[in-house]
Amino acid sequence: MLRKEVLLVSRFVDRVTIHVAAGNGGNGCASVHREKFKPLGGPDGGNGGRGGDVVLVVDPSVHTLLDFHFRPHASATNGRQGQGANRDGAQGDDLELRVPDGTVVLSPDGEVLADLVGAGTRLVAAQGGRGGLGNAALASKARRAPGFALLGEEGETRDLVLELKSVADVGLVGFPSAGKSSLIAVLSAARPKIADYPFTTLVPNLGVVTAGESVFTMADVPGLIPGASEGKGLGLDFLRHIERCAVLVHVVDCATFEPGRDPVSDIDALEAELAKYTPSLGGELASRPRLVVLNKTDVPDAQDLADIIRPEIEARGLPVFEVSTVTRTGLRELSFALARTVEEHRAAQPILEPTRIVLRPIAVDDAGFKVEPDPEIEGGFIVRGSRPERWIRQTQFSNDEAVGYLADRLARLGVEEALAKAGAVPGCSVTIGDVSFDWEPTTPAGIAVLMTGRGTDIRLESNNRVGAAERKAARKARRTPGEWAEFDDEEDDSEE
Structure with missing residues (x-):
């Protein structure tokens, strides 16, 4: 007995280039708990939400790449910023793109990244950025009330080539x-x-x-x-x-x-x-x-x-x-x-076995970064590594306390020691990620952190930030200028 069935396609497109952008992570919040009769409420800034991923999913009901031909750009939503009262920001929604069975994912250079065969097969095409930590998560015994929070990371942006190879017997x-x-x-x-x-x-x-x-x-x-x-x-x-x-x-x-x-x-x-x-x-x-x-x-x-x-x-x-x-x-x-x-x-055909999860632990002597000479700047160095580069992206450089926290993290990781062994001298150019700065090895990075005003760090010589005490005195002077003037006249009479 012969029975006939058909798979109909209105218009067939078997090769497209798409541009996917994952969501950015939300920034952390720097907040201090304020409540009557609780002057020392402590930090309560929440963490930022994670950005949404862009995921390719095999759908048996899809038989062509026609949708991507007309809409090649796809973006996931961003994570929301953290808020006070320990409220974390909302996470971005993942964007699922339905592709036909038999879709091959390639890089623009032609490298095969994945072969999507089988209903429900998933591939994270672009990963969302991490949310930044709020000051509540950054608090420690040495830094009880951080005046800063970490920034969220940007989501991954990629160009991918989708190529459909029909699955037929x-x-x-x-x-x-x-x-x-x-x-x-x-x-x-x-x-x-x-x-x-x-x-x-x-x-x-x-x-x-x-x-x-x-x-x-x-x-x-x-x-x-x-x-x-x-x-x-x-x-x-x-x-x-x-x-x-x-x-x-x-x-x-x-x-x-x-x-x-x-x-x-x-x-x-x-x-x-x-x-x-x-x-x-x-x-x-x-x-x-x-x-x-x-x-x-x-x-x-x-x-x-x-x-x-x-x-x-x-x-x-x-x-x-x-x-x-x-x-x-x-x-x-x-x-x-x-x-x-x-x-x-x-x-x-051999029986397909479930995919085995392979764990590759990091070697004991692997520092997670490497220091190499800068080919463009004489006497300069470049620090490469996922953690240092991620910390640079999370730092708000307009906040001196955040910069001091970054220096502590890099020192604990061993970056300063590695730079010294590589021959770095004070004042030489050091590049991490997209940021270049003059290296000052005299910046201490001990466990004990000197107490300063929120958002400041006295270890940094170029500290132009106005402290909380100075702002309070200036505000009081603006509100009662006559009283301060009378007080100054009394002091002058007593001296005479």
């Missing part, structure tokens, strides 16, 4: 107008465009065929010409969609009247192009099982030609089927032969 290959579209139309419920001119098929057509108890998918892809492996014609579009096919079917036109063409030479040309094309995934196409379909045998001259060349093709070890899509001769035998071949291929 059987791939029909052949020259243009060989009858591939007609064959898939009679074996399944697919209705591809059929005409009497070359390259009628511009996009792959997928059909579902049921032969007995076996169900398999068949792909009719654009026609092949010599030089397709080098990009001629629609060759790359053709070859891309047969990489995953378990069985390849050579559809040969036995009724062609083009000079210099015959079924055997057509098969040789197809095999030569398949041998030249080395796909990035799925192994060599030359090792796939083959079947040969001699099409259009309803034409008398074509039937005579099929009888002549059949022994030569069978001598190569290729099964041969003579069919006619007009009279439907030989279609039943072909469908059941394809079903048997597909079932044998599926049985030979």
